[in-house]
Amino acid sequence: MAGCTLWGVTASPYLLKMQALLDGAGVDWQRWPEQASRPQALRTALRLRRAQRERAVRRYPAMDPALDEYPAVPYYTFDGTTFYYDSTGLALHLDAEGRGDHPGPVPGDPALAFICHLIDEAFDEFGLYMVHHQRWVTSATTTRMGQRTAREFAPLLPPGLGPLLARRLYRRQARRCPYLFSVAPDGFDCGMPAARTPPARPGFPPTHTLLEEAWRDYVAAVESLLADQPYLLGQRFTLADASAYGQLAMNLVDGITARNLRRDAPRTHAWLCAIAAGEHAGARGESQCSPALRPLLDVIGATFMPLMAQNSAAWEAAVAAGETMFNEAAFDAGRALYDGALRGHPFRAVAKTFQVAVWRELRGRWAALPAAGRRQLVDLGLPATDLLE
Numbered sequence: 608m609a610g611c612t613l614w615g616v617t618a619s620p621y622l623l624k625m626q627a628l629l630d631g632a633g634v635d636w637q638r639w640p641e642q643a644s645r646p647q648a649l650r651t652a653l654r655l656r657r658a659q660r661e662r663a664v665r666r667y668p669a670m671d672p673a674l675d676e677y678p679a680v681p682y683y684t685f686d687g688t689t690f691y692y693d694s695t696g697l698a699l700h701l702d703a704e705g706r707g708d709h710p711g712p713v714p715g716d717p718a719l720a721f722i723c724h725l726i727d728e729a730f731d732e733f734g735l736y737m738v739h740h741q742r743w744v745t746s747a748t749t750t751r752m753g754q755r756t757a758r759e760f761a762p763l764l765p766p767g768l769g770p771l772l773a774r775r776l777y778r779r780q781a782r783r784c785p786y787l788f789s790v791a792p793d794g795f796d797c798g799m800p801a802a803r804t805p806p807a808r809p810g811f812p813p814t815h816t817l818l819e820e821a822w823r824d825y826v827a828a829v830e831s832l833l834a835d836q837p838y839l840l841g842q843r844f845t846l847a848d849a850s851a852y853g854q855l856a857m858n859l860v861d862g863i864t865a866r867n868l869r870r871d872a873p874r875t876h877a878w879l880c881a882i883a884a885g886e887h888a889g890a891r892g893e894s895q896c897s898p899a900l901r902p903l904l905d906v907i908g909a910t911f912m913p914l915m916a917q918n919s920a921a922w923e924a925a926v927a928a929g930e931t932m933f934n935e936a937a938f939d940a941g942r943a944l945y946d947g948a949l950r951g952h953p954f955r956a957v958a959k960t961f962q963v964a965v966w967r968e969l970r971g972r973w974a975a976l977p978a979a980g981r982r983q984l985v986d987l988g989l990p991a992t993d994l995l996e
């Protein structure tokens with residue numbers, strides 16, 4: 608079976624998710640540029656750049672050109688010419704094309720498949736905010752992400768430029784914290800120089816407590832679930848595990864957060880390390896919606912789901928008011944901003960089109976679920992279903 612070439616860096620939770628999906632499917636992979644020769648890395652970087660310019664990069668099964676945007680990383684290709692992006696897209700790609708010789712990453716049962724996609728998107732969209740905050744705020748003094756990423760880009764860099772890239776990455780990512788929902792209180796000090804200190808922003812309520820409480824609750828929910836079963840949805844590895852792994856494992860290299868994980872959630876820490884080592888490949892067995900899922904569904908229903916609903920409402924209102932700029936460009940320009948609240952914590956954020964697409968897709972899956980499946984999930988304790996209607 609043809610292998611897969613991933614384009615990205617281990618600093619990205621979505622790349623970690625892609626690696627785990629490929630291991631789970633038994634598909635060989637390489638991570639470029641780090642594992643490529645200089646000519647291979649330069650040629651692929653040029654090809655990818657051209658494909659982006661020509662809007663020829665694909666998303667499986669389809670891209671929504673109005674709402675979706677190309678990321679910086681990761682990308683994947685099976686033939687070195689056709690490039691794809693999106694980690695959930697890779698899961699569906701593997702599933703549909705029966706690549707690999709293991710059962711697909713999405714359970715067949717419709718109600719289970721819905722929960723699988725809900726957990727996947729919750730970690731993709733809200734998980735990112737929590738782990739980015741853990742890296743750049745909680746682990747600001749111990750993360751080595753800059754040097755690590757510069758090392759992984761080395762095949763593309765002129766000799767000696769690594770340290771400069773590392774320095775720029777630290778500053779860039781700290782500066783981007785408010786766009787990724789992590790807003791510091793005024794006068795915040797993380798023990799680092801100002802250029803590496805995640806900023807406050809006038810008019811934006813601080814969100815550090817919100818994100819730290821949520822991270823603690825997500826981790827505790829996973830820890831209790833893994834006491835009952837080897838994976839989030841039962842006996843075998845699914846897309847839900849790949850997504851939770853991608854986000855939570857991102858912090859395994861960040862020092863303070865990794866230590867906190869090992870201390871407060873030893874089972875989860877060991878689970879993440881086992882998936883990183885590919886031990887989930889070939890895991891067989893049934894998937895099921897266990898009552899032990901309840902704490903995880905509760906925190907998803909109090910964070911991810913209401914955030915997606917508020918983001919979609921803000922986007923619709925902005926479009927109705929003639930706004931055309933969204934996502935990071937709008938955030939930097941102070942446009943398409945909205946006020947909301949999660950778990951009693953106020954926040955200010957920018958309307959994100961790609962999250963409108965995520966929420967629209969999830970609501971579509973809920974609407975397509977047979978009534979018996981919805982009832983089963985409501986009986987299981989799935990919260991906030993009114994937001995899905």
Ligand SMILES: N[C@@H](CCC(=O)N[C@@H](CS)C(=O)NCC(=O)O)C(=O)O
Binds near residue numbers: 619620621677678693
């Ligand atoms: N939906 C994409 C998300 C990819 C993504 O957001 N990647 C981040 C890096 S981890 C990115 O490109 N952020 C924009 C940037 O850093 O400029 C996936 O699942 O693969």
